[in-house]
Amino acid sequence: MKKLFYLFIVFPFLLNAQQEDVSQLKDIYEQSLTNGKSYEWLDYLSNQIGGRLSGSLNAERAVEYTKKELEALGLDRVWLQPVMVPKWTRGVKEYAYIESAPGKTTPVNICALGGSVATPEGGLRGNIVEVNGVEELQVLGKEKLEGNIVFFNKPMQANLINTFEAYGGCVNQRYQGAQEAVKYGARGVIVRSLNLRLDDLPHTGSMSYGDLPASERIPAAAISTKDAELLSTMLKLDPDIYFFFSQKCRVFPDVKSYNVIGEITGSEYPEEIITVGGHLDSWDLGDGAHDDGAGCVQSMEVLRLLKETGYRPKRTIRVVLFMNEENGLRGARKYAEVAAEKGEEHLFALESDSGGFTPRGFSFDCRPDQFEKIEAWKPLFEPYLIHYFERGGSGADIGPLKNGETVLAGLRPDSQRYFDHHHAANDTFEHVNKRELELGAATMTSLIYLIDKYGFSNQPKIKG
Template sequence: MKKLILLSSLTILLFSCKQEQVKTTNSDALSSEEKIDSTNIKTLFNAVLTDGKSYEWLRDLTQNIGSRLSGSEGAAKSVIWGERIMREVGLDSVWLQPVMVPHWVRGEKEIATYTLNGIQKNVPICALGFSIATPKYGVLAEVLEVKSLDEARALGSKMEGKIIFFNRPFDDTLISTFSAYGGCVDQRVNGAEVCGAFGAKGVIVRSMTNSIDDFPHTGTMSYGDLPVDKYIPTAAISSRAANILSADLKQNPNLQFYFKQSCETLPDAPSFNVVGEIRGSETPENIIVVGGHLDSWDLGEGAHDDGTGIVQSLEVAYLFKKNNIKPKNTLRVVFFMNEENGTRGAKEYAALSKMNKEKHIGGLESDSGGHTPRGFSIDANTVNTELLQSWKKLLSPYGLHDLDKGGSGADIGPLKEENVTLVGYKPDSQRYFDYHHTSNDTFDKVNKRELELGSASMASIIYLMDKYLYRNTPVKP
């Protein structure tokens, strides 16, 4: 036994020495300038993990305000909150940017049932954003199950008077759950447009998640170019309910499904983007923006979507100030309003930027939840993409291995130009769609350490972008 203990101890010691050797080798492989960067990045991570603020900011936002759908009282309160928090951090200037936003309200809690073999089954259901209400006493009709928009189109006039049930699940073989989401979300967005044209009475959609649970997922839908008299009520049912309904339709293809909802779209409402900045010390006319969206769907607390992105974006500025890092370019933090059902805030921000002839050189968005950091997606020209990818040696010690070309985010996307480098923060995606657009998206689902690691990851790439990214003339370290 003593020999075994000694052997284990030697193994652990040798492994630790090997790890130290690897760290030394990696450090030796860095240039003198990169060693400075490595030290500064480590300082950012140390600071957030010992004195981070994002978790308590998120607690305040979610517990004292809660859901923040555009046009709602919660959204209005969140604007006041956002301005106050930015001022507390001590940004050089803070202001509100007016924007008119859509105002859709859910109304009374939705109801859905059907009966099979004399047993009534209650179905977890929620209206989709921008859907109309059902008639006062609801909709009752036979159900036709389809897996795609093309399958629905092929039914043609057979849809008349029926409820169309879109039941295409996530592709679980895809490692990126965002790719799986992208492969399914068209049925949620465009289902009513396709089916309303053929006289369907309503549409129900399987929730956008890879989990099997009882939480229906809301989200935006569209009627496209349909005339108003062709609009039909549209709702999502939970993934478990979708599986059960599909099995029950095999037993009784003629079963009748009932649902009732009282949602409506009100006139546009006034709101604001919340904007704050640290003025650049050398080239203040150059702007690097970092942000997320302040609004959220109305079912939960908007914790992962996108409270985490909001507080992480502000924590980037907090970490710069705490560690006396003076950005060369102006660092601007933006809490965008109305990403969920219109992106009006993003469009207004970009329009005003163009009108004011502002010069953005880069942007970073966090809107993929607050889970463990994995890396960043890069939307940039070839030279700047290679520049950012050259930083992998500095970022990979913190688990940031993914630096691939891809999209950046809905809110900074409108700033896209040839020489504007846009980046999307990418945490691990495996749990994100457990919470996305549901009543389950609450503060208790966010891990403090994961959230703070994300803030430091974002601060690190902003530090590098600020130091090395120049419009038209990118310079490598």
């Protein structure tokens, strides 16, 4: 009898709540697609500011611009969080060629890896040894590698549908290649660009020397995939060819920068924080439209859409535009450090850092019981062709918030074209589709709305 009474009372309430959610999501998508601001913001970030390398003037301009735009939204609070970040500059354009015979050279496309030292004055010329990944260095040993330039030519695995998995399978040659090659006496490192297509665009990215003293560091550069194939073929025909490259990059002392933060204070549980964000810095070759201008403007749009649809959050919704994801994660670590010092309670954190392509869904770093609750909302997203709800990774910038309780999530757009642009000169505004960007913003807002409305407790919270 009690069970029947419960169903009689509660079922209409649940039905009404579901209809309310359907209506709210519809309103969010409609506002984003017909009255959105994300594309306009991205246009300014990309075309009026451009590449936002950590520690650069453009990064400073991006901080000022996004802070001003967040203030214009009428949020309850907007502020800058200071953080010391690395400063590295590329210098004049890099130059490289393959020398197959005295006076016979073939120019190739390269770019310095972020954090690399420069080549010696006048450039670096030497024989080149091709390896299929970091693991092969030990096999060849010092006898084969000493005094030579190491050419890492392990490609992204083309038969993996998840392109981020393919990226993860070979990114260590870019990040650790120089550090490892030094152990065997190499004089320099050339790395195949992490890109699934053949083109002439070298893709930069962060690299590390570990604890190597400055005097032992060797220059490292990426080579385009098309030229990597050419170099590999020429080495097969003649292993004694020479490679020459010149780059003028420099490392400076750390400088002060900022995370940009804005929030709507929760009306019922202000102590519970829901964070959404992307990283404001980018590499310098393009204008950082996909990586990660898109994630920044989508995160800003989440707060605007909640206000625009008249929804008053129960919990504090906070947007964080992190600085220095690309070559240090300093902004992410600073944000988590300050949150811990203040004893802040983060219920949920969502990151968009996979490009502004068509959204497919989300991956969640959480416990099974938390995921079970989230998965129950999946039918609400299916009319918008959002089908991907899986447990997995989240995002680099929200990773430091992981504590076993906070649910972390990453927006998962279609990733098939992402690495065509990632860290390359064609990561530019014209390669972002307005509608796809706006769909991503609406999808993020919808999830934030549901997290805020229902939380993760099985019982409703009662204010005392």
